[in-house]
Amino acid sequence: MKLEQPSSNIPKVETKEQEENKSEKKYIKEGVDFVFEQNPELAQIGTKEQYSEYLDTIFPDSKVKDIVYHASPNKFSEFKDPSSSGLSHVWFSQKPLLGQRGENIYQVLINIKNPLDEYNSEDYLKELRNYETPINPEWINNYHITGELPKYKYDGTIRSSRVDDGNSITVRSPKQIHVLGSKSDVENFKKYLSKI
Numbered sequence: 001m002k003l004e005q006p007s008s009n010i011p012k013v014e015t016k017e018q019e020e021n022k023s024e025k026k027y028i029k030e031g032v033d034f035v036f037e038q039n040p041e042l043a044q045i046g047t048k049e050q051y052s053e054y055l056d057t058i059f060p061d062s063k064v065k066d067i068v069y070h071a072s073p074n075k076f077s078e079f080k081d082p083s084s085s086g087l088s089h090v091w092f093s094q095k096p097l098l099g100q101r102g103e104n105i106y107q108v109l110i111n112i113k114n115p116l117d118e119y120n121s122e123d124y125l126k127e128l129r130n131y132e133t134p135i136n137p138e139w140i141n142n143y144h145i146t147g148e149l150p151k152y153k154y155d156g157t158i159r160s161s162r163v164d165d166g167n168s169i170t171v172r173s174p175k176q177i178h179v180l181g182s183k184s185d186v187e188n189f190k191k192y193l194s195k196i
Contacts, residue, residue: 028052031067034096035107039181046193054192058178059111064158067180068092068110068169073102077182079174088132089156090177094166107180110171112156119158131157 026049035051036042042051055067070079070092082090096105116131118124134150142148152172161168171177179185 026052029055029067031107035067035180038105038107039186041186042181042189045186045189050193050196051189054189055109055180057192058109058188061113062109062111063115063117064110064112064156064169066094067107068094069096070106070108071097071102072104072106075104078179079177081174082172089170089172090174092169092171093161094169109178109180110156110169111176111178112158112169112171114154115156115158115169116154117158118160124159127154128157128159 028048029052032048032052032055036048046054056065070090079090082088092108092110096107116124116127121127131152131154133152135153136148136151139146139148139150155173155176156169156171159168
């Protein structure tokens, strides 16, 4: 006698324990596994779930909520002002580009409130040309008198990447960058956990 296989249309009934386990699973932000892998001391402080919750408190008004990556051949503890190297911004990718831009991968959160967004700008190419142009051109002549630095319409960019299938994201200032796993990040994670 041949037994028939159960129909795949029959709904699976989960036990009460299975349902409770599903509801207890907490969200872990994409990239946190990589951060914990690169910074094992974080696991001695708290869980990946707690760290994900903590990350949501950093730059809560930023348009970019995901962890992004910066690769460099150099090791450093904080990002320098890009203008000190003659650049207008610091570049990040959506994915860790291992070995493509350097062997040191920095995982960060960035604070962009008014990005020039390739996907949401009708005149993106025209605006990209204007990205480098200050909205207060007289600052050049007045800087030695007033100390006023340039002001820009956009505080960063979001655009398709030229090196992978993700996005390229830029910011203008190191004040817009929070380095995950850094000394200050570890201390702030400890403080966050002491308050909950």
